Amino acid sequence: MQLLAYILIYPFLWLISILPFKLLYAFSDFVFIIVYRIFKxxxxxxxxxxxxxxxEKSKDEIEEITRKFYHHLCDMIFESIKSMTISEKEMRKRFTFTDLDxxxxxEKKNRSLILMCAHYASWEWIFILQKHVNYTGFGIYKRLSNKYFDALVKRIRARYNSYLITTKETVSTLSxxxxxxxxxxxxxASDQSPKIDKAHHWQxxxxxxxxxxTGAEMIAKKLDMSVVFFGTKRLxxxxxxxxFKILAENPNDYKNYEITDAFLKIVEQQILEAPExxxxxxxxxxxxxxxxKEFL
Structure with missing residues (x-):
């Protein structure tokens, strides 16, 4: 069944991916109406x-943020599909960087890096970063249930010398x-909720x-990797x-969870600036x- 689903769906995804952006976003507008107003x-x-x-926000303010959020979410879905065929030139134009130094x-100091981010603005095209540095890139992700689509996502990321690894593979792969x-x-992406039985820190x-x-911080300390926050804005x-912003050049100089707490503060700032x-x-x-009780 997995293969059949892949065979049936893949051609439609590919056709969507080759659409010009103007038409792509027209489809996104249509899907937004379905997702936001019909299926909710x-x-x-x-x-x-x-x-x-x-x-403190009014009902109308909450509704406005909600509407804008769903509109952006639909855009991101179509942008992720566009990743299948988008050219490097086009992606470089649409996903730019500051503070690359x-x-x-x-890199000049021969330091490997942990990059921490939130599920904010866009993370689908971040892999073009590999074209600006010489690092081998790894992205920590949750494996898709359909192995054929999972392989497709991995192939897309590998175009830019980036490789997806699961949480269980992280320590062994980086070691x-x-x-x-x-x-x-x-x-x-360290902003979501962990399983409560595996939670070591509350904040x-x-x-x-x-x-x-706290996994990113713990791995950084275990393997002596510098920690950098990357934040994306929608222009x-x-x-x-x-x-980019340095969180810790030498992570073992910090008490446990200090790096994680600093990361969360920056994410809060992002959200407050543009919650949608x-x-x-x-x-x-x-x-x-x-x-x-010990965290109250």
Whole structure:
């Protein structure tokens, strides 16, 4: 069944991917109406999250953020499909970078990197970063249930010398890379909620205490990798810009969770500046009523 689904769906995805951007976004506008107004995909979750972290905002303000969020979400879906055939030249034009000297200086120092980011604005085209540095790139991801589509996503990322690895493969893969003397740069989206039985640290996020992922920091310390935050801004429809900020050059100089806490503060700033570009469909604050006594 997996192969059949792939054979039936792949041609449609490819046809969408070769559309010019003007037509691509016309389709996105149409899908937005279906997702937002008809199926109302996770709309209850989105509004619950927004009311929770923005109790001061009016009903109309929450509705406006919700509408803008779904519009952007649909754009991202179509942009991810566009990744199948978009040219390097086009992607370089649409996904640009500032502060590249930060990464390049670490490269000169022979330092491998952990890049931490949030599910904010766009992360689909970040892999073009590999064209600006000489690092071997790894992206930590959740494997797709359909092995054929999973292989497709991996092939797309590999176009730019980036490789997807699962959470379980991360330590062994990065350790092997280090043993071979490679310089690696690994991307972690660390803002979502971990399983509560695996939570080692709780912290305020948007004013609410929640469990937080600490894997990126722990791996950085274990393998002595510098830690850099990358934040993406949406300049206009289909155009993004990413900047970098050093979180820790020598991570073992920091107490446990200091790096993670600093990361969360920057993510909060992103959200407050333009909340419509954050991924509100996830139940990020679902464990807020289960805070252990030692973290109260």
């Amino acid at each position: 995909y996770r709309k209850k979750v989105v509004k619950q999250n927004l009311r929770l972290v923005f109790p 930060i990464l390049q200086n670490f 092997a890379s280090k043993a071979k003397g490679e310089l690696s740069m690994s991307g972690f 305020n996020f948007m004013g609410i205490k929640v469990p937080v992922h 206009k429809r289909g155009y993004y810009q990413t900047g 570009f954050y991924l509100w469909t996830h139940k990020r604050w679902k464990h807020r009523d289960k805070v252990p």
